[in-house]
Amino acid sequence: MKKLYFREEWCVGCGRCEVACAIEHSESKHPVISYFFEKVRQTPRIIVERKGNISFANTCRHCEEPDCVNACISGALYKDLSGKILYDPAKCVGCYSCIMACPYGAIMKDLNRKERKQIVKCDLCNKREGGPACVEACPNRAIVFEERGE
């Protein structure tokens, strides 16, 4: 299965992947409208970790044996047939067990959703043509989407 891989040596830390992710998961898919005018401002499913000269993007690895799915008490996280780890907000009870279980820190609290506790996680831009939005937004090919047969 094609997955996202991050190349620390080329990450410039600009954070365009975060913006692209938030836009892609918004209703309007418009950079300005989605930020200012939508009911819920999207939380990026990818975050850029920065320290000094080093930076890299970080998001879900879609693990073969996902700790988050095992930790999920309500069945909101599941692995689909293709191997993607997906999230069903309707089933989520907001216990944040998955956040604690994820060894990569790739699951984020959805702090913009005030009505109840939820999480956000990468869905590899499930239905998007042309693959994940972050890959296209990266100015330096620091995120690649490829099959490495792991």
Next chain:
Amino acid sequence: MKFTFSLKPENFIIERDDERCIRCGACVQQCAYNAHYYLEEKDKVLGINHNCVGDGRCVAICPTNAIRIKQAENPYRPNYNWTKERMMDLYEQAENGTVLLVGMGAPTPHPVYWDKIVLNASQVTNPSIDPLREPMEVKTFLGSKPDKIEVVFDKNHKPEIKTRITPQLELEVPIMFAAMSFGAISLNACKSLAKAASEMGTFWNTGEGGLHKDLYKYGKNTIVQVASGRFGVHVDYLKAGAAVEIKIGQGAKPGIGGHLPGEKVNHEISVTRAMPEGSDAISPAPHHDIYSIEDLRQLIYSIKEATDYEKPVFVKISAVHNVAAIASGIVRAGADAVVIDGIRGGTGAAPKIIRDNVGIPIELAIAVVDERLRKEGIRNHASLIAAGGFRNSADVIKAIALGADAVYIGTAALMTLGCHVCGMCYKGICNWGIATQRDDLTKRLNPEIGAERAKNLLKGWKHEIQEMLGAMGINSIGSLRGNRLNLRAVDIHEPYLSILGIKPAGA
């Protein structure tokens, strides 16, 4: 933000469309000149116009296109004589009393003759050629060509060439990447150019910065330079390249040496240049072993001896007043190619006053050198390579029609890697990861992408050259070389017409 008194007003105005700014902070994070900052308590991104150099990194990186950079007008009273630039330079010097430094080629309004030269095309009396349907040769060989070719026949009447041909460089396209050292530009920029050159079957040039160990694999497509500082020159280096270039001068700073400040000389550069880490890399203005053509001949033959006569040796000079006589001397000294760099040639750092006032335009230099070498009957002894401000394929083809064999492109090549000609190369904090050695900035240039883009430029120009040749009804670039009848001048007057050796349009 410092609050100091200065007579210098800002050069650029950062305009931010607050309705589009989504506070992602990319501009703040990306600007090495600190021209943007985020005011957290008000949730606003603000600009510091004084710090802006107009290199467009923020404009390119902003995901919502919220930023515009505008050139600031002079708030004082400039006039035709005291332009904004001259006023700024004066204020700058009044503050610090130094030689003004600049990067990039001269932006001065010296006439660009390329724009006043037009090309011919075939109509009715001779057919034009479609390069997509018929063969169109742009392959070029650089090196000394024999006066005649002697052919002998063996017993079976099979012909055999008896003349020994001296080593030649084979170029798939008559465009090479100009000398830019590892030090002046980043290793990633060198890697991009080296990879692009090797994939396109042309050459890149090390400049005088030596050859980094990661770049030896591109040796077949490398021209190694020997300049007055002799940095990183050793026998493996000479043998690694396909040709050796002795650099006497550079178009941006004729008669001036080089100075790579010690803070740029990091571990990798110190190893590559064979010099102590953190010490200034100073290239003397002249080669102190070359004070005459005879001395130059000694160095040329020392290099030929060291490389077993397997590599052509180029000599690069800047275009100056007696360029034709000097070029003739260089050819007679045994050089396989003469490289001439015109007044618009680029640089990583040069005194502004030199860059803008010393040297002659490359168009005139090509014309006089080609003419002189022909008259003396030694044009075939060396190839002629032109450099200095080539902007597009039309400039290249006009240079070839004037008599050049090939051209070097420097600034144009860097632009494919992201250069926005802001001219701040000498500051060493290039936002595009080109003219810098700072780790967080050099990583912004991924050589995978850089090589593809540089290669695309050569591919595009090659196609355009083929199209222009086809329009002229010529099917090989060799037939255009020095063929000035295919050029006409618009708005060029005597004596420049006769120096260029072309007719006015209509004649």
